[in-house]
Amino acid sequence: MERRSFVSLAPVAALGGLAAAESQDPPISLAPRPYAQYDDWLAASRRASLAFIKEAGAADTERFMQFLALWAVGMPRPPLGPWEEIQGANARLQFSTLSPGRPFVVTTFKMGPGCVQPAHCHPGGGGITVCLEGSLTMRHFSLAPGQAPFKETGAEVEIEETAIARLSTNTFTLFTPTRQNLHQLEAGPEGAVCADLIVQWQGAGEFSYLRLGGGGVAASPRVGQRLKGRWVGMNIAKAYA
Ligand SMILES: [Fe+2]
Numbered sequence: 001m002e003r004r005s006f007v008s009l010a011p012v013a014a015l016g017g018l019a020a021a022e023s024q025d026p027p028i029s030l031a032p033r034p035y036a037q038y039d040d041w042l043a044a045s046r047r048a049s050l051a052f053i054k055e056a057g058a059a060d061t062e063r064f065m066q067f068l069a070l071w072a073v074g075m076p077r078p079p080l081g082p083w084e085e086i087q088g089a090n091a092r093l094q095f096s097t098l099s100p101g102r103p104f105v106v107t108t109f110k111m112g113p114g115c116v117q118p119a120h121c122h123p124g125g126g127g128i129t130v131c132l133e134g135s136l137t138m139r140h141f142s143l144a145p146g147q148a149p150f151k152e153t154g155a156e157v158e159i160e161e162t163a164i165a166r167l168s169t170n171t172f173t174l175f176t177p178t179r180q181n182l183h184q185l186e187a188g189p190e191g192a193v194c195a196d197l198i199v200q201w202q203g204a205g206e207f208s209y210l211r212l213g214g215g216g217v218a219a220s221p222r223v224g225q226r227l228k229g230r231w232v233g234m235n236i237a238k239a240y241a
Pocket residue numbers: 001120122183
């Protein structure tokens with residue numbers, strides 16, 4: 001989504017040296033303990049992630065995202081803001097880079113009531129979205145086989161709705177580079193504040209919005225339905241037209 005253009009995302013495959021450097025540290029717990037402070041959680045989760053990569057590698061993207069989900073549910077409330085406004089959204093949308101770095105980046109975003117982040121992809125990336133305040137519906141899609149890649153702006157593609165997550169405080173959903181990599185987010189009546197844990201296996205975070213029919217917003221949620229849209233690039237305003 002738009003916020004990713006502000007984040008430098010280092011490919012996780014380039015982490016071999018970092019993992020080796022951690023080998024002098026005390027024994028590492030791969031499972032989270034209760035953490036009262038976000039900074040303590042972040043340091044422990046990154047140590048554990050690097051140890052996991054050193055032990056098992058990062059080539060199995062689904063396995064790594066499942067591992068990271070263990071840590072996502074143990075994340076204490078992170079600090080919020082300062083917020084950066086995302087121009088062009090249908091309602092107020094704000095973003096903040098909380099913790100750049102490796103092997104995952106933590107960002108936060110705030111959606112006003114009725115805000116929709118239209119369907120978009122995260123090529124080569126995986127992410128976990130944790131709802132901190134309010135509520136939202138996050139609809140996941142997969143690109144149908146044989147469709148034009150996201151860089152072909154203007155091309156029409158077909159997607160399949162694969163999952164619908166209705167998130168409220170302290171619940172989460174995730175995607176991987178190969179599973180339900182596209183998603184659309186719609187804030188509930190009170191808006192939503194969320195944190196994203198983002199891992200990048202390939203690329204530097206380039207992406208594209210997908211302008212669907214009906215004003216750029218997907219039809220009523222239904223798992224299994226096929227929808228058509230056009231890649232419009234990284235400008236969110238073009239995704240509503
Ligand atoms: Fe996204």
